[in-house]
Every structure is written in C-alpha cells, then in structure tokens.
Amino acid sequence: MKTSIAASWDVDGILRVGMESLLDLFDDSCEGTMAVDDHGRIAWMNEKYASFLGLKGPEEALGKAVEEILPNSRMREVVQTGKPILLDIMMIRDQPLVVMRIPLKDDSGKVIGALGFALYDRLQRLKPLVSKFSELQWALANTQKELAQLRHTKYSISSFVGVSPVSLELKHRARRAAQLDTTVLLLGETGTGKELLAHGIHAASGRAGRPFVGINIAAVPDTLLESEFFGVSPGAYTGADRKGRDGKFKIADGGTLFLDEVGDMPLQVQAKLLRVLQEQEIEPLGSNTVTKVDVRVIAATSHDLKQLVAEGKFRSDLYYRLNVLPIVLPPLRDRVADLDALCEHLLEQIATRTGMPQRELTPSARALLASYNWPGNVRELRNALEQAGMLTDSLALSAEDFANILSSSDAPAAAAEPALKPEGKAPLEEVRPLAESIAELERKSIKAALDQTHGNKALAARMLGISRATLYQKIVDHKIVSD
Numbered sequence: 001m002k003t004s005i006a007a008s009w010d011v012d013g014i015l016r017v018g019m020e021s022l023l024d025l026f027d028d029s030c031e032g033t034m035a036v037d038d039h040g041r042i043a044w045m046n047e048k049y050a051s052f053l054g055l056k057g058p059e060e061a062l063g064k065a066v067e068e069i070l071p072n073s074r075m076r077e078v079v080q081t082g083k084p085i086l087l088d089i090m091m092i093r094d095q096p097l098v099v100m101r102i103p104l105k106d107d108s109g110k111v112i113g114a115l116g117f118a119l120y121d122r123l124q125r126l127k128p129l130v131s132k133f134s135e136l137q138w139a140l141a142n143t144q145k146e147l148a149q150l151r152h153t154k155y156s157i158s159s160f161v162g163v164s165p166v167s168l169e170l171k172h173r174a175r176r177a178a179q180l181d182t183t184v185l186l187l188g189e190t191g192t193g194k195e196l197l198a199h200g201i202h203a204a205s206g207r208a209g210r211p212f213v214g215i216n217i218a219a220v221p222d223t224l225l226e227s228e229f230f231g232v233s234p235g236a237y238t239g240a241d242r243k244g245r246d247g248k249f250k251i252a253d254g255g256t257l258f259l260d261e262v263g264d265m266p267l268q269v270q271a272k273l274l275r276v277l278q279e280q281e282i283e284p285l286g287s288n289t290v291t292k293v294d295v296r297v298i299a300a301t302s303h304d305l306k307q308l309v310a311e312g313k314f315r316s317d318l319y320y321r322l323n324v325l326p327i328v329l330p331p332l333r334d335r336v337a338d339l340d341a342l343c344e345h346l347l348e349q350i351a352t353r354t355g356m357p358q359r360e361l362t363p364s365a366r367a368l369l370a371s372y373n374w375p376g377n378v379r380e381l382r383n384a385l386e387q388a389g390m391l392t393d394s395l396a397l398s399a400e401d402f403a404n405i406l407s408s409s410d411a412p413a414a415a416a417e418p419a420l421k422p423e424g425k426a427p428l429e430e431v432r433p434l435a436e437s438i439a440e441l442e443r444k445s446i447k448a449a450l451d452q453t454h455g456n457k458a459l460a461a462r463m464l465g466i467s468r469a470t471l472y473q474k475i476v477d478h479k480i481v482s483d
C-alpha cells in the first residue's frame with residue numbers, strides 16, 4: 001500500500017520542498033541564522049545575527065572557529081555527533097536566546113556541517129521557559145558570588161593558636177612570608193595546621209582581597225590533575241567539559257593557590273607545574289594558546305621532600321623552586337607548651353558548634369594529654385576532646401574520659417576477639433554473593449581505620465596500605481561520613 005502511494009507521488013520532491021520551506025520558515029521566524037562546516041568553522045551567517053553579536057558584518061565571523069564568536073556554542077557538538085539539538089537556551093551578551101541546531105549531511109550520510117537558528121526578539125510565546133531559565137541563571141550567579149566570598153579566607157595568622165617559642169617563631173616567619181609574595185613551602189606532619197597557616201598567610205598578604213583556592217593533590221586522581229590545574233579549552237572534549245572549564249590557576253588569578261600534599265604529585269605534572277611557576281602562564285588542555293596568570297603558590301606536604309628527591313620521586317628543580325621560604329610546623333608532641341592554649345581554644349570551638357556548655361580539663365587529663373604522642377596532631381586533639389565530651393555529662397574532663405579514646409587511637413588495627421567455639425556442630429555460615437561480602441569487608445576496614453585515626457585520612461590510608469586518592473574515592477563510593 002505504502003509503495004503504491006510512494007510510486008504515484010514524487011516523495012523526494014516533496015521532501016526537498018518540505019525541507020526548503022522549513023528552512024525558509026526558520027530563517028524567516030528566527031532572527032539569527034548561521035552555518036558551520038565540518039570543522040566547526042563559521043561558513044555563513046545572516047546580517048541580523050552578525051549585528052546582534054556586535055560584529056561589523058558576517059565577513060568578520062567567516063572562517064573562524066565558532067567558539068571564537070559564540071563562546072557557549074554547541075554547534076561543534078552537533079557536527080561531531082551528527083545529532084540535532086532542537087530546543088536550547090543560550091546566553092549571549094546577557095540575553096537569553098532560544099536556539100535550534102541541526103546537522104547537515106551529504107547523500108552518504110556524512111556530516112558536512114550544521115545549521116543554527118536563534119530567536120531573541122520574538123520570545124513572547126516562550127516566556128515561561130525563558131523566565132524559568134533567567135531565574136535559574138540568577139540563582140547560579142548568587143551561588144557563585146557566595147562561593148567567591150567563601151574563597152576569601154576567614155582565618156588570620158593569629159587563628160593559629162600557639163604560645164610556645166617555636167609557635168611564636170613560626171607565626172613570625174608566616175607574617176614575613178605574607179609580605180614577601182614569594183612561594184612558601186609548609187612542612188609538617190598531618191594535622192599540624194599547614195592549611196590553617198596558608199589561609200593566614202594569604203589573609204595577611206596584599207592578595208587578601210583576591211581568591212584563596214586550595215587543591216588537595218592526594219585526593220585528585222592523577223589523570224585529572226592537569227585539567228584541575230590548568231583547565232580545559234572549549235571544544236577540547238565532548239561531555240561535561242564540552243564548554244571548557246577554568247583550572248585552579250585561573251580561578252586563583254590575582255590571589256593564592258594552596259597546593260596541599262604537593263609531594264604526591266606525579267612526575268609529569270611536576271614538570272608542567274614547574275613551567276607555570278617559572279613563566280606564570282598556563283596552557284589549558286586542548287588549547288595551544290597560553291594565558292598569563294598572577295598566582296602566589298603556597299605548597300604544603302607531610303612527606304620528607306628531600307627524601308623524595310633522593311628517591312627520584314620528586315624533581316629537584318621543582319623542590320628548589322618551592323623551597324624559597326620553608327616554614328616547618330613541628331609536631332604537637334614537640335610543643336607541649338601549646339597544649340593548654342590549644343585545648344582552651346578547641347573546647348570553646350566545640351561548645352559553640354554543638355551548643356553544649358564549654359568543658360574544662362582536670363589536671364590529670366592535662367598530664368595525660370601532655371604525655372600522649374599525637375600522631376594526628378591538632379586534628380586528633382580536637383577529635384579526642386570532642387569524643388571525650390560526648391561520653392560524659394561532667395563539665396570537667398578527666399584522664400579517665402580520655403583513656404579509651406587515646407589508647408585505641410594508637411593501637412594496631414583491632415583484631416576481633418576470637419569467638420569461643422560452640423560445642424558440637426558449627427552453625428552454617430550465611431552465603432552471599434562474593435562482591436557483596438567483599439564490599440562490606442572493605443567498608444568496615446575503612447571505617448575502622450578512620451575511627452582509629454580520628455578521621456585522619458593520611459594515616460588511615462597508610463594503615464590500609466592504599467593511596468590517599470584511592471581512600472578518598474572509596475569513602476565516596478561507600479558513602480562513609482567522616483571529617
């Protein structure tokens with residue numbers, strides 16, 4: 001039946017006329033029309049669109065990569081996928097445009113370009129859609145503003161609590177570092193306050209009004225580090241990074257970039273970082289143009305960087321570049337004179353956060369805390385104070401309140417007491433899919449390691465014999481809540 005109708009009608013002709021009238025209709029009802037070739041270069045544009053875009057005429061756009069004229073354009077995606085994007089909203093010059101993009105194919109089906117239509121003057125009928133979009137844009141802009149405010153550091157150097165001579169000296173060095181605008185290297189065990197001091201140095205520097213941006217290198221998978229640092233240029237990738245993305249160096253422009261756990265950086269990224277530090281310019285992935293940036297780097301590590309250099313795991317030239325102004329943060333056990341002031345400060349913080357009355361320490365508790373080794377330093381001290389406070393209603397925390405907390409944190413991974421063998425036949429063990437049992441065991445081991453290290457991920461990863469990046473990933477996978 002179908003064939004006989006098709007035979008009596010000129011189907012190809014109808015389709016051709018249909019396409020032509022459709023295109024005429026689009027062209028007529030849309031203010032902006034353009035075409036790109038198979039390389040995403042602008043091949044044609046109507047006069048009205050060119051003037052809307054602030055160009056002298058369409059000639060100014062011809063032959064250019066489409067993103068050069070329309071940075072948010074998705075025309076390249078249509079060319080690459082061969083799939084149309086029938087209804088989309090794109091912001092150009094702060095104005096919403098309703099756009100439609102269709103691929104152009106030759107007789108063999110090969111994509112030879114794409115056509116785009118934009119509607120911006122006559123949007124009345126799409127008003128609800130556009131106003132919803134504008135609301136979302138507004139909410140996004142507000143969130144971005146809040147994020148920028150959060151990036152302005154809330155700490156000062158005096159937030160680093162410490163009255164021991166060694167702490168006073170390191171705060172003095174930090175104040176000098178703030179004035180000098182050079183690269184700073186913070187060296188110290190985990191939890192000694194490196195990040196806190198980095199915030200303080202930024203806040204005391206001439207860059208205080210600009211962003212403070214931190215990146216924990218150990219927590220980022222090696223394959224993503226470069227794009228995190230240097231960004232991705234538009235069109236370099238499909239998918240989420242299609243529009244391009246700024247890297248941390250760009251986001252920190254004018255301010256400070258805090259590179260936490262710099263010792264965990266893979267060698268090939270070290271080479272690139274060295275270049276950026278020397279040239280102060282970045283090259284986003286997929287781009288061949290460089291952009292100038294003005295960033296002060298504060299790096300931190302809990303590793304012995306010199307040792308890593310000797311082992312060939314850290315570039316010596318990068319080490320010297322970072323080590324311009326080293327500041328060593330001694331472990332807590334070596335500055336016991338800070339303990340009282342720190343406990344006072346941390347107990348006050350805990351009381352404010354939990355809304356519970358502020359606790360005090362009895363002399364026996366002070367003596368116990370002073371004799372403890374503190375492998376997790378101030379972070380572990382804060383967690384111990386918080387835990388002890390949760391276990392008693394008493395306003396004064398005594399040595400007894402800490403006994404279990406501290407001894408368990410230093411103990412090796414707790415081996416469960418062997419269960420007493422039941423008389424007679426052993427009950428049958430429940431059999432579950434292997435993957436389920438393994439996942440549960442993994443989750444339990446990670447929780448135990450985090451509990452015993454009071455949330456110290458560096459130590460926990462070491463105990464578990466996995467890298468920190470793997471631990472961070474597994475914490476996300478298993479939805480484990482930790483500090």
Ligand SMILES: Nc1ncnc2c1ncn2[C@@H]1O[C@H](COP(=O)(O)OP(=O)(O)OP(=O)(O)O)[C@@H](O)[C@H]1O
Pocket residue numbers: 159160161162188189190191192193194195196197260301302342345378379382458
């Ligand atoms: N001297 C200090 N005064 C007040 N609080 C401190 C001090 N040192 C550390 N802290 C607190 O202890 C916690 C851990 O500090 P921070 O994250 O700065 O340590 P870190 O050395 O950067 O640790 P890591 O190497 O594990 O990243 C934070 O909550 C921080 O505010």
